[in-house]
Amino acid sequence: MENFSHLTNGYKKNTNIRRKIAILGAPGSGKSTLSAGLLYFAKLFFFKSDSVPEVAKWDIYKKVDFTKKGYEEEKYNRQKSLEDIYPDNLDILICEAPLIMSVIYTSYYRGFDDPLSKKMISRIKKDNDRYTHYILSRKLVAFESFGRNETEEQAEEIHHHTIKILELLGINYTVINRYDDHIPLQVLNLIGAIRKK
Numbered sequence: 001m002e003n004f005s006h007l008t009n010g011y012k013k014n015t016n017i018r019r020k021i022a023i024l025g026a027p028g029s030g031k032s033t034l035s036a037g038l039l040y041f042a043k044l045f046f047f048k049s050d051s052v053p054e055v056a057k058w059d060i061y062k063k064v065d066f067t068k069k070g071y072e073e074e075k076y077n078r079q080k081s082l083e084d085i086y087p088d089n090l091d092i093l094i095c096e097a098p099l100i101m102s103v104i105y106t107s108y109y110r111g112f113d114d115p116l117s118k119k120m121i122s123r124i125k126k127d128n129d130r131y132t133h134y135i136l137s138r139k140l141v142a143f144e145s146f147g148r149n150e151t152e153e154q155a156e157e158i159h160h161h162t163i164k165i166l167e168l169l170g171i172n173y174t175v176i177n178r179y180d181d182h183i184p185l186q187v188l189n190l191i192g193a194i195r196k197k
Helices: 002-008 031-044 055-061 071-085 100-110 115-130 152-169 183-190
Strands: 011-013 019-024 049-052 092-095 133-137 174-176 194-196
Touching (some): 019 031, 019 100, 031 049, 031 133, 031 183, 055 071, 071 100, 071 115, 100 115, 100 152, 133 152, 174 183
Parallel strands (some): 019 092
């Protein structure tokens, strides 16, 4: 690791780490940027680490109809199956689109009283302990419409809706409001993966 000491900023790797990080946020909030930065720095510390991509992003590129009946539940199942492929012995697994994202979008578009929203909330109550930490990205980068179905105004509404869901479910989370080369180190420190020497 000494080869990367100019990048690791005086931090030291902790041992016996098992972390599964849920990165969530509104469209265009910088989830991919934060996930990529975390994976990069986790690799610099030689953690056995990987990142789970977002199924919905593939669907956008494939021009899937997000409004079709049962889409969010199907996406939830596909995302869960994808997460389950990754081995249990990883030190750090970064989930760019944790399962709660399907709950957020279902309840945002359908409302809390919709039967599917209620079903999805019930499901996530059983699955939310899959993750050790929830990190909410908040406009880390300038909004781009590329690869999104929502406008910037809708993204702002989804951010507030995300907080409402997290509070409703009693999930502890940390908000990241900016992105620079220190943020991934600070997040890795926050989750106990690294410490100052």
